[in-house]
Amino acid sequence: MIDSILETRGLTKRFGGLVASKAISLDLRQGEIHALIGPNGAGKSTLIKQIAGGLQPDEGSVHFDGKDVSKLSTAARARLGMGRTFQISSLAMEYTVLQNVVLGALGHRGNVFWFFNNVMKDAELLETADAALTKVGLEDFRNFRASDLSHGQRRQLEVAVALTLDPKAFLMDEPMAGLGAEGSQQLIGFLDTLRHQAPILLIEHDMDAVFSLADRVSVLVYGEIIATGTVDDIRTNSDVRNAYLGEEGAA
Amino acid sequence: MSWILLIEQTLNGLQFGVMLFLMAAGLTLIFGVMGLINLAHGSLYMVGAFAAAAVAAATGSFVLALVASLVAAAFAGVLIEVLVIRRLYDRDHLDQVLATFALILIFSEGTRWAFGSFPLFLDRPEYLAGTVTLPFGIEYSKYRLSLIGIGLLVAAGLFWMIMRTRIGIRIRAGENDREMIGALGVDISLLYTLIFALGAALAGFAGALIGAIQSVQVGMGEPVLILAFVVIVIGGIGSIKGALIGAVLVGLTDTLGRFLLPQIFGLVMTPSAATSVGSSLASMSIYILMAGVLLVRPKGLFGGA
Amino acid sequence: MTKETLLNAVLLCLLLAVPLIAWVSDEPFIITLTTRAVIFAIAGIGLNFALGFGGLVSLGHAVFFGIGGYVMGILAYHAQTYTPLMEWPFAVEGTKSMLIVWPVAVVVSGLAALAIGALSLRTTGVYFIMITLAFGQMLYYFTISWSTYGGEDGLSIYVRNTFPGLNTMDPIQFFAICYVLLLIVLIGVHCAARSSFGLMLRAAKQNEERVQAVGQGPYRLYLIAFTISGAITGLAGALFADLNRFVSPTMLSWHTSGEIMVFVILGGVGRVFGPVAGAALFILLEHSLGGLSEYWHIYLGAILLGVVLFARGGLYGLLAGREVAHD
Numbered sequence: 001m002i003d004s005i006l007e008t009r010g011l012t013k014r015f016g017g018l019v020a021s022k023a024i025s026l027d028l029r030q031g032e033i034h035a036l037i038g039p040n041g042a043g044k045s046t047l048i049k050q051i052a053g054g055l056q057p058d059e060g061s062v063h064f065d066g067k068d069v070s071k072l073s074t075a076a077r078a079r080l081g082m083g084r085t086f087q088i089s090s091l092a093m094e095y096t097v098l099q100n101v102v103l104g105a106l107g108h109r110g111n112v113f114w115f116f117n118n119v120m121k122d123a124e125l126l127e128t129a130d131a132a133l134t135k136v137g138l139e140d141f142r143n144f145r146a147s148d149l150s151h152g153q154r155r156q157l158e159v160a161v162a163l164t165l166d167p168k169a170f171l172m173d174e175p176m177a178g179l180g181a182e183g184s185q186q187l188i189g190f191l192d193t194l195r196h197q198a199p200i201l202l203i204e205h206d207m208d209a210v211f212s213l214a215d216r217v218s219v220l221v222y223g224e225i226i227a228t229g230t231v232d233d234i235r236t237n238s239d240v241r242n243a244y245l246g247e248e249g250a251a
Numbered sequence: 252m253s254w255i256l257l258i259e260q261t262l263n264g265l266q267f268g269v270m271l272f273l274m275a276a277g278l279t280l281i282f283g284v285m286g287l288i289n290l291a292h293g294s295l296y297m298v299g300a301f302a303a304a305a306v307a308a309a310t311g312s313f314v315l316a317l318v319a320s321l322v323a324a325a326f327a328g329v330l331i332e333v334l335v336i337r338r339l340y341d342r343d344h345l346d347q348v349l350a351t352f353a354l355i356l357i358f359s360e361g362t363r364w365a366f367g368s369f370p371l372f373l374d375r376p377e378y379l380a381g382t383v384t385l386p387f388g389i390e391y392s393k394y395r396l397s398l399i400g401i402g403l404l405v406a407a408g409l410f411w412m413i414m415r416t417r418i419g420i421r422i423r424a425g426e427n428d429r430e431m432i433g434a435l436g437v438d439i440s441l442l443y444t445l446i447f448a449l450g451a452a453l454a455g456f457a458g459a460l461i462g463a464i465q466s467v468q469v470g471m472g473e474p475v476l477i478l479a480f481v482v483i484v485i486g487g488i489g490s491i492k493g494a495l496i497g498a499v500l501v502g503l504t505d506t507l508g509r510f511l512l513p514q515i516f517g518l519v520m521t522p523s524a525a526t527s528v529g530s531s532l533a534s535m536s537i538y539i540l541m542a543g544v545l546l547v548r549p550k551g552l553f554g555g556a
Numbered sequence: 557m558t559k560e561t562l563l564n565a566v567l568l569c570l571l572l573a574v575p576l577i578a579w580v581s582d583e584p585f586i587i588t589l590t591t592r593a594v595i596f597a598i599a600g601i602g603l604n605f606a607l608g609f610g611g612l613v614s615l616g617h618a619v620f621f622g623i624g625g626y627v628m629g630i631l632a633y634h635a636q637t638y639t640p641l642m643e644w645p646f647a648v649e650g651t652k653s654m655l656i657v658w659p660v661a662v663v664v665s666g667l668a669a670l671a672i673g674a675l676s677l678r679t680t681g682v683y684f685i686m687i688t689l690a691f692g693q694m695l696y697y698f699t700i701s702w703s704t705y706g707g708e709d710g711l712s713i714y715v716r717n718t719f720p721g722l723n724t725m726d727p728i729q730f731f732a733i734c735y736v737l738l739l740i741v742l743i744g745v746h747c748a749a750r751s752s753f754g755l756m757l758r759a760a761k762q763n764e765e766r767v768q769a770v771g772q773g774p775y776r777l778y779l780i781a782f783t784i785s786g787a788i789t790g791l792a793g794a795l796f797a798d799l800n801r802f803v804s805p806t807m808l809s810w811h812t813s814g815e816i817m818v819f820v821i822l823g824g825v826g827r828v829f830g831p832v833a834g835a836a837l838f839i840l841l842e843h844s845l846g847g848l849s850e851y852w853h854i855y856l857g858a859i860l861l862g863v864v865l866f867a868r869g870g871l872y873g874l875l876a877g878r879e880v881a882h883d
Contacts, residue, residue, distance in 0.1 A: 054768075090763055103755060103766070108771060110771075352860070360852075484683060535698055545678065550679075
């Protein structure tokens with residue numbers, strides 16, 4: 001328990017009669033990739049919103065780095081070190097690639113209320129920004145507008161911005177979505193090394209990615225975690241095979 | 252302070268409120284269904300009033316004048332919907348604000364050009380002139396009482412239409428999901444034009460009815476437009492029920508504020524100071540009401556979560 | 557040099573050259589007209605700070621313009637009637653000195669923007685538009701009923717406020733004061749646009765979720781932007797009242813709010829120099845169309861409609877193309 005950076009305890013969220021999250025308890029430990037899988041509509045997005053902020057659970061709490069962060073805003077949780085990437089790329093689209101990463105570095109550094117500096121000439125921020133771009137392989141696209149990037153490059157940029165935050169944990173919502181086979185392979189390789197910098201809570205549809213990357217897997221069905229375990233545990237778990245991998249299991 | 256005067260002022264507030272509702276209903280429908288903020292709604296109010304005044308002057312018939320206000324405002328509404336508004340549904344609010352502000356300039360100056368700057372007068376019909384005696388011996392203007400009746404009738408009709416008729420079902424569907432009504436095979440663009448025309452007709456109708464109490468002049472729609480905005484912000488944008496309750500609240504607050512505040516301040520101040528402080532506070536009272544509502548409910552009383 | 561920089565330079569030169577030529581050829585009316593354009597430009601730059609950089613569609617900026625005007629009017633009124641502004645808890649006298657009037661106008665309108673912004677920014681989108689409009693009306697009606705300072709009729713000031721070493725009643729000298737203030741405001745806003753704050757604010761306009769994800773709350777950014785915006789517009793209001801030696805509730809009417817927004821749109825939303833071009837174009841249109849027809853607002857409406865529907869970048873979008881990323 002001591003080395004778990006992120007933990008949810010009994011998160012429950014109802015929308016009218018629908019229970020979107022049912023007493024969800026899971027944790028993310030240092031150095032691991034914990035994958036969260038589940039069929040569409042299982043409540044993955046609802047869960048990540050409660051973890052990252054922006055949606056208050058009806059019951060239960062979120063603990064991050066030893067603190068109860070349930071009442072904190074999204075921004076405050078990000079400052080504590082939650083590095084989030086979004087399912088649908090969420091960037092400042094009119095900004096260049098470099099401006100987007102500098103934005104991340106600036107958000108992390110704080111001191112936002114400076115009115116007379118030239119932020120794009122700030123050596124400290126540029127250094128952080130360039131390091132992040134190099135890490136994801138976007139260094140040649142510094143001056144491209146985010147809106148001119150390909151889909152895959154936007155995903156890379158999201159990860160780069162998250163890197164500038166020097167997070168204690170990453171929350172990644174389907175980072176592989178829409179990437180080609182080659183792009184996915186590259187990103188898998190990258191995430192594989194990233195886990196040593198900070199653990200990753202990975203929400204992903206791509207089963208190959210999950211099974212090749214994850215240290216542990218949790219399966220979410222109808223708002224409830226029906227199993228958590230290693231890849232092998234999950235592969236052989238009969239509940240999971242019935243509820244989720246049913247079709248593949250039968251084949 | 253006499254109770255009779257208080258009841259009379261309350262009725263005035265109610266009358267003001269139901270007229271505001273006619274404006275606010277159209278605005279809130281148009282925003283709820285089409286997502287459009289329409290500053291030119293006040294111009295449609297003005298168009299209705301001018302049409303009524305012109306027809307009344309030509310024919311002498313108040314009923315014909317009211318019909319003219321409905322037709323002219325609906326026609327103007329369809330015209331601007333087809334020519335301009337239609338292009339704005341997918342734009343951001345800034346574009347909508349600016350384009351409809353431009354329409355106000357065009358309508359106001361166009362009307363000034365056609366009718367001149369002097370106010371016109373629309374006489375209330377003889378059968379509604381004078382007063383009627385209510386219970387407790389209260390004398391009240393027949394015309395204002397009719398306005399309350401007409402406003403409540405229109406409100407009832409609107410609720411019936413939205414809850415019970417096919418077009419109402421489509422309107423409610425449109426509020427929830429634009430694509431869905433497209434999938435249902437409804438001609439969205441026609442539906443939008445119809446809703447806009449309905450909102451316009453209601454605004455024009457209100458313009459004509461009020462025109463018989465006040466004068467008919469260029470710019471008359473703008474104060475009412477802004478009050479109607481306050482109404483729908485209080486009631487919750489998109490909610491007809493909210494518009495009705497908000498309108499009555501605003502009508503009563505404004506009228507009773509003007510009546511009561513100077514008297515209340517009169518208890519602790521000299522009469523002239525009380526009148527001055529009371530009336531300036533009264534002119535701000537509905538905005539204070541609005542700020543108060545928003546502090547508690549940022550989306551208005553009946554706005555979505 | 558980018559096209560935009562070139563356009564900026566041409567614009568500033570024109571704004572300087574026109575009144576100088578008018579001065580040489582003794583046409584004070586043209587000087588006053590250009591002064592109006594310069595003051596409107598400052599008001600527009602103020603609104604653009606909230607609208608263009610923060611995406612805050614405020615339809616109540618006339619309030620700050622009007623507050624600036626009334627600050628000037630009230631201070632001057634007490635100075636010219638030799639009555640104290642207040643005696644309790646401490647005595648405050650009126651003043652005719654621009655060097656005092658400006659900071660007071662900036663601070664008071666900034667504080668008003670802080671208060672109105674703090675409430676209005678609890679809402680978003682169309683609610684925000686309507687609420688700023690409603691607060692605008694509230695203060696508009698307040699000034700109408702404020703009989704101490706003229707109520708609906710407004711306040712007249714006999715002579716312009718004073719500036720050390722200058723004769724402010726001379727049109728060209730008053731123009732020079734306004735022009736220099738415009739330059740100062742432009743430099744300040746240019747710096748702010750590329751500062752840490754500017755980067756974060758303009759990011760919030762594009763994507764609030766992104767700003768939150770990097771650990772910053774949009775509310776504070778918006779509130780500060782709105783406050784600065786109101787303060788700049790207030791300065792313009794003080795100058796405008798000084799130009800006319802008159803202040804009335806009309807300065808706070810929502811038509812004024814709409815017009816300030818028109819300056820911003822005609823020039824180009826979110827461009828530092830956009831409102832300068834927009835205000836100049838507005839004055840040009842007012843002057844040329846106003847000469848053509850008494851009903852020139854019809855043409856103004858048609859042009860505005862055209863810009864909104866077909867030329868969304870305004871003059872700057874048309875002439876300088878898409879905004880180049882700040883380096």
